[in-house]
Amino acid sequence: MVAFAVKRLIQSVFVMLAVAFLAFSLFAFVGDPIAQMTGVETSLEDQDRLREDLGLNDPFVVQFTRFTGDMLRGEFGYSFRTREPIGAMILSRLPATLELGTVALLISLIVGIPAGIYTALRPRGVISQSLLIGTLIGVSIPTFVIGILLIFLFGVQLGWLPTYGRGGTVEIGWWRSSLFTAQGWRSLILPAITLGLFQLTLTMRLVRAQMMEVMRTDHIRFAIARGVPWRSIRYRHALPNTMIPVITIIGLQFGGVIAFSIVTESVFQWPGMGLLFLESIRFVDIPVMSVYLVVIAFFFVVINLAVDLLYVAIDPRLRVKESF
Amino acid sequence: MFRTTFPVAALALSTTLLSSLPVAAETFRWAGTTDPQTMDPHAVNAAPVLSFLNNVYEGLVRRDPEMGVEPSLATSWEALPDGAGWRFTLREGVTFHDGSEFNADDVIFSYERAVSEASDVRSWFASVTEVVRVDDFTVDFVTTAPNPLFPGSIANFMILDSGWAAENGADLPARDAENHATRNANGTGPFMLAARNPGIETRLVPNENWWDTAGHNVTEAIFTPIGNPATGLAALLSGEIDFISPIPLQDAEQVEERDGFEVLAGLETRVIMLGFGHDHDSLLYSEETTGANPFHDPRVRRAVAQAIDVETIDRVIMRGAAEPASQLVPAGLSGYSDDHADRPDYDPDAARALLDEAGYGDGFSFGLMCPNDRYINDEAVCRAVASMLARIGVEANVNAMPVRGYWDELRADNFDMYLLGWSPGTFDAEHPIRFLAHTPTERLGTWNFGGYSNQRIDALLAPIQSEVDPAARQAMLDEVAGILQEDVAYVPLYTQPLIWAMQENVDVVQRPDDFFMLRWVTVN
Numbered sequence: 001m002v003a004f005a006v007k008r009l010i011q012s013v014f015v016m017l018a019v020a021f022l023a024f025s026l027f028a029f030v031g032d033p034i035a036q037m038t039g040v041e042t043s044l045e046d047q048d049r050l051r052e053d054l055g056l057n058d059p060f061v062v063q064f065t066r067f068t069g070d071m072l073r074g075e076f077g078y079s080f081r082t083r084e085p086i087g088a089m090i091l092s093r094l095p096a097t098l099e100l101g102t103v104a105l106l107i108s109l110i111v112g113i114p115a116g117i118y119t120a121l122r123p124r125g126v127i128s129q130s131l132l133i134g135t136l137i138g139v140s141i142p143t144f145v146i147g148i149l150l151i152f153l154f155g156v157q158l159g160w161l162p163t164y165g166r167g168g169t170v171e172i173g174w175w176r177s178s179l180f181t182a183q184g185w186r187s188l189i190l191p192a193i194t195l196g197l198f199q200l201t202l203t204m205r206l207v208r209a210q211m212m213e214v215m216r217t218d219h220i221r222f223a224i225a226r227g228v229p230w231r232s233i234r235y236r237h238a239l240p241n242t243m244i245p246v247i248t249i250i251g252l253q254f255g256g257v258i259a260f261s262i263v264t265e266s267v268f269q270w271p272g273m274g275l276l277f278l279e280s281i282r283f284v285d286i287p288v289m290s291v292y293l294v295v296i297a298f299f300f301v302v303i304n305l306a307v308d309l310l311y312v313a314i315d316p317r318l319r320v321k322e323s324f
Numbered sequence: 325m326f327r328t329t330f331p332v333a334a335l336a337l338s339t340t341l342l343s344s345l346p347v348a349a350e351t352f353r354w355a356g357t358t359d360p361q362t363m364d365p366h367a368v369n370a371a372p373v374l375s376f377l378n379n380v381y382e383g384l385v386r387r388d389p390e391m392g393v394e395p396s397l398a399t400s401w402e403a404l405p406d407g408a409g410w411r412f413t414l415r416e417g418v419t420f421h422d423g424s425e426f427n428a429d430d431v432i433f434s435y436e437r438a439v440s441e442a443s444d445v446r447s448w449f450a451s452v453t454e455v456v457r458v459d460d461f462t463v464d465f466v467t468t469a470p471n472p473l474f475p476g477s478i479a480n481f482m483i484l485d486s487g488w489a490a491e492n493g494a495d496l497p498a499r500d501a502e503n504h505a506t507r508n509a510n511g512t513g514p515f516m517l518a519a520r521n522p523g524i525e526t527r528l529v530p531n532e533n534w535w536d537t538a539g540h541n542v543t544e545a546i547f548t549p550i551g552n553p554a555t556g557l558a559a560l561l562s563g564e565i566d567f568i569s570p571i572p573l574q575d576a577e578q579v580e581e582r583d584g585f586e587v588l589a590g591l592e593t594r595v596i597m598l599g600f601g602h603d604h605d606s607l608l609y610s611e612e613t614t615g616a617n618p619f620h621d622p623r624v625r626r627a628v629a630q631a632i633d634v635e636t637i638d639r640v641i642m643r644g645a646a647e648p649a650s651q652l653v654p655a656g657l658s659g660y661s662d663d664h665a666d667r668p669d670y671d672p673d674a675a676r677a678l679l680d681e682a683g684y685g686d687g688f689s690f691g692l693m694c695p696n697d698r699y700i701n702d703e704a705v706c707r708a709v710a711s712m713l714a715r716i717g718v719e720a721n722v723n724a725m726p727v728r729g730y731w732d733e734l735r736a737d738n739f740d741m742y743l744l745g746w747s748p749g750t751f752d753a754e755h756p757i758r759f760l761a762h763t764p765t766e767r768l769g770t771w772n773f774g775g776y777s778n779q780r781i782d783a784l785l786a787p788i789q790s791e792v793d794p795a796a797r798q799a800m801l802d803e804v805a806g807i808l809q810e811d812v813a814y815v816p817l818y819t820q821p822l823i824w825a826m827q828e829n830v831d832v833v834q835r836p837d838d839f840f841m842l843r844w845v846t847v848n
Contacts, residue, residue: 031728039369040759041447041749043767049441053499082361082522083502151558163558164550165525269550269559271524279523279551283361284728 005305012301017068019297023290024064033080033284054080067290081285089288090273090295095175096166097265097272101257103179103188104196109250112200116207120215121234135201143260147194147267154190162187164269191268195261199253206249210242217241244311251307255300350847352542352830354567354840355556359523359549364505365482366437367497369444374480375839376547379528381482381511384412384431385475389833389844391593391751393476397426397483397512407470407792409452414461418535420485421509421516428457433486435465442499448478450767451789469790472797473658477750485510514538514843515545523549528842540845560585560825566847567826569840573643573700579825590834592822593657594747595649595756596699598632598692598709598815600625600740603775607740609691609721618684619740625812627678628741629668631716632709634817641704645821651805652746652756654819659753659798661805667816675716687717690740698727699745700820706743709817734773742773745820751837753801754788757781761808776813 033056034047051057055066070077076086119128138146155163168183169176178184214220215238223233262274269275273292280288360376362368378386384398398412418426435455438445451471456464467474484505489495492504509517514536515528528545530538548565550556553572559565561582571579571587580587600619607613618624634648650667653660679685694706703724710720720741725733734742748755762769762785763777784800791797808814822838833844 029729031726031730032732035731036728037368038444039447040771041369042444043447044770045766046441046444046446050499078501083367083498083500083506084522085501148554148558151555155564156558156562159562163562163564164555165548266552267555269548269552269555275551276523279359282551282726282728 005309008301008305008308012298012305015301016294016297020068020071020290020294021064023293024067025060027286027289028060030281030286030289031284033286036283036285037080067287071291071294076291077287079280079285079288081280081283081288086288086291089276090291091174092176093271093273093276095177096270097258097261097274099177099179100188100191100195100261100264100270100272101254103192104194104257104261105199105250105254107192107196108199108203112203113207113246115200116204117211117234117239119204120208120211123212131204135204138197138201143194143198143263144267146197147191147264150190150194151267161190166271191264191270194267195257195264199250199257202253203246203250206246207242210245211238214238214241247310248307251303251310255296255303258299259296350542351544351546352567352842352845352847353546353548353565354569355548355550355559355565356569356840357549357551357553357556360526361522362498362502362506363509363517363520364494364497364503365480365484365511366434366440366443366445367506369447371838375837376526377482377509377511378480378513378839379515379545379842380509380513380517381484382513383479383481383483384414385479387476387479387751387835387837387839389835391836393479397431401475403470403472403792404464404466407467407790409464409466410471410474411458411462411464412475414463415535416461418512419533420488420512421531422485422488424485424487426483426485426512427460428463430483430486431455431463432457433489434481434483437484437489437496438481440496442497444497445481448481469786470792471790472792473750473752473754473789476752482511514540518544536843538843540843541847542842542845545842545845557825560827563827566830567824567832567840567845569822569824569838570700571823571825573645573821573823576643576645576823576825584828586826586828586830588822588824588826588832588834589645590822591647591654591836592747592820592838593654593751593836594699594745594820595652595654596646596702596705596743596745596817596820597649597652598628598817599742599744599760599774600776600814601737601774602777602813604737604740607688607690608738609689609723609740611689611719613688613690617740618682618688618690621682621684622810622812623678623682624684625815626668627675627682627716628713628718629812629815630671630675630678631718632712632815632817633670634667635670637705637708638818641701641708642818642821645823646818649816649819650809651753651816652760652808652814653748653753657748657753658751659801661753661798661802663802664805664809668812672716679716679718684718687719689719689721692720692722693730693733693739693742694722694724695727695730695743696724698730699743700823702743702745705817709743737773739773744771744773744814746771747837753805754785757785757788757801757804761804761813776811778807778811778813781807 034051038047079086115131119131122128151163154161165187166178167187168181169178170180178188220233220238223237261272262278265272265274266278277292358372360373362373365377365381382396384396385393386396388394397415399415401410401412404411414428420426432455439449451467452465453468454466458464488510494503494505498506507520514531514534516531518529519527526547550559556568557571557575560568576587579585604617606615607617638644638646648667650665651661692706692710694703696703706722710722713720746756746760758768759771761781763782764772764775781804784804788797788800824834829848831846
């Protein structure tokens with residue numbers, strides 16, 4: 001198990017290097033950072049000097065090697081735009097994104113799993129049908145439209161919830177959290193629903209499909225024949241069997257939630273990493289973009305690893321085989 | 325969809341409250357699309373930074389609501405004999421936010437900081453050779469040539485406390501890594517920086533010891549950048565923010581019609597224009613014309629100008645908020661030429677005739693470069709221009725792109741024609757001549773992407789910069805405006821509008837440079 005984890009972590013370094021390389025080679029097309037960093041009146045010689053100072057004239061290989069070298073030493077460099085150290089920048093934005101992603105995922109699980117079970121057990125019920133149609137809408141409307149609709153309904157028309165930002169934060173060490181105040185939750189709820197809606201739909205449909213399949217398997221039929229109570233059949237025998245693929249998908253989706261919170265963060269002006277990334281693209285802040293992508297790649301790798309390990313913990317059959 | 329009854333009730337309530345209570349000062353929340361990336365007034369010469377910091381720092385002079393130059397940290401100024409420069413008499417008894425005294429040393433320190441290699445505002449002092457301390461409250465700016473507009477041109481040159489900067493290691497603007505002045509500020513201005521959370525929120529509180537009488541009633545001001553226009557609009561309509569700038573033109577009407585909100589639509593000093601690839605030997609993006617550049621012929625350029633119906637662009641795309649422009653500066657700006665106030669008539673027939681005369685009667689196709697997130701509805705304007713040109717048989721292939729890559733493309737000469745907006749930083753007609761009309765060199769004509777070149781204009785620039793007699797200066801500016809119009813070096817389209825939106829109980833002053841001055845804000 002330990003050897004497996006170590007092996008995966010070593011692989012992850014290569015994944016991140018590959019991401020950094022791809023990102024770096026794409027940045028040549030993003031635009032000119034110098035034009036974003038200087039005013040209109042800055043002379044061309046001053047612009048050229050700045051370009052030289054920042055090492056932007058160096059060949060791609062030199063720039064890439066310098067970047068990876070700095071990263072390996074734990075130096076993330078400085079933002080072109082604000083001159084802040086990027087490590088601190090990302091770290092200060094990380095809690096907002098992680099809290100948003102976690103709450104969104106929890107919402108999708110707390111609502112999605114029961115709804116999935118319900119729609120599996122009563123496939124022809126009116127409630128089931130309307131839930132399924134409702135989630136269809138959830139999948140097909142783009143995130144930003146859902147976000148804007150929620151903002152206008154609950155923020156502007158009803159005036160119940162804040163329309164933007166992250167209010168009521170409490171600092172616990174360097175971690176700025178919005179989970180400890182009512183105001184914090186009020187500003188968290190709309191973005192979390194927006195971000196979680198797609199996951200919710202996915203979870204519900206996945207649980208439903210799995211549950212329906214499991215209910216048709218031999219061991220459930222046998223249990224029914226034996227006269228095991230329905231309650232026990234459904235929740236003790238059928239449900240755990242549906243959860244294995246669900247956990248896999250949801251685990252993998254969490255990486256997606258973190259990475260794709262960009263749109264939600266932008267719509268709600270949620271000060272997380274995604275918003276930072278968007279701003280960085282706008283101002284061609286190449287160092288921040290690179291570090292962000294590498295950090296996201298790291299998240300994906302860690303989450304995949306965690307899912308693999310969780311798999312082993314849940315499914316006893318996998319413990320016997322050395323299938324890795 | 326929209327809440328209509330609630331604001332009315334709230335407004336009625338607040339009116340009854342107001343009648344019984346004295347006007348209470350308030351926390352003022354405002355939003356803009358871009359966060360000022362630094363609190364250092366010399367690090368970046370960009371509007372979001374200078375606009376914001378003008379509330380915290382001050383210059384020797386400042387601009388009034390009509391853009392006139394008025395005393396600030398200098399009480400008076402006079403030209404030195406023989407045009408050797410300018411003498412500024414400094415205001416006595418002014419203190420910085422940390423309590424230290426303001427004097428000539430701070431001015432000299434700030435000057436040296438502003439002309440250092442790490443500074444982005446060096447161009448303001450191109451004509452200055454040295455700054456001399458005459459006494460504690462008098463300084464001379466020595467210039468190479470007489471420079472009548474110098475005081476106004478340094479209105480955004482903000483003064484830092486030399487002692488504070490030295491103590492905190494902020495002697496120079498941050499170039500690579502941030503320094504103390506990137507997130508902290510110690511100015512003399514009406515507001516003090518209370519908290520700075522880059523990209524998220526910046527808080528200002530009034531400076532109780534400000535030398536001038538405060539005209540505002542704000543007790544705390546909180547700035548939040550909101551990049552997404554729909555989010556910004558929702559924040560305004562829900563009452564979470566008091567003021568936002570800018571809002572999209574298409575939302576202005578909706579906000580205006582709702583109770584409790586107000587839209588302030590004025591004109592910015594920015595002229596939107598079309599530029600040509602004057603020094604290109606051949607069109608780059610043409611399907612049939614190779615080895616030739618029709619835009620070399622002034623008749624073709626004039627045909628373009630006459631084929632574009634600016635009135636319609638204004639009415640349909642800019643919702644009537646823009647104003648047609650005839651020159652590189654908007655009407656009424658210092659140095660604007662009244663003799664050349666007429667733009668070419670919209671006349672497609674005349675345009676077709678001109679093309680015929682130039683030998684392009686069958687038309688031609690070319691590439692029109694255009695930003696899609698820089699100016700108001702910029703891409704829509706380019707598309708409208710393309711469809712208007714199509715009517716005279718000229719096919720413009722519009723290539724619209726985000727501004728982050730746009731200037732790079734223009735500098736690499738990847739265009740046949742392009743869209744450009746220009747707001748003169750000095751609020752004088754000399755500015756666009758220096759940057760757009762002069763033949764490109766390392767320091768001059770740096771935004772003249774098409775390489776327009778006219779010897780007479782090049783020769784006139786220096787005399788315009790140093791002419792002290794207003795009439796003689798205006799005569800030269802008139803001549804340049806005439807040459808540019810005659811040559812159709814650019815096709816000025818319109819002056820861009822400025823759209824601010826706020827709660828009805830907020831009074832602000834909209835200055836044409838789009839700077840937001842908290843000292844003119846009252847919350848009723």
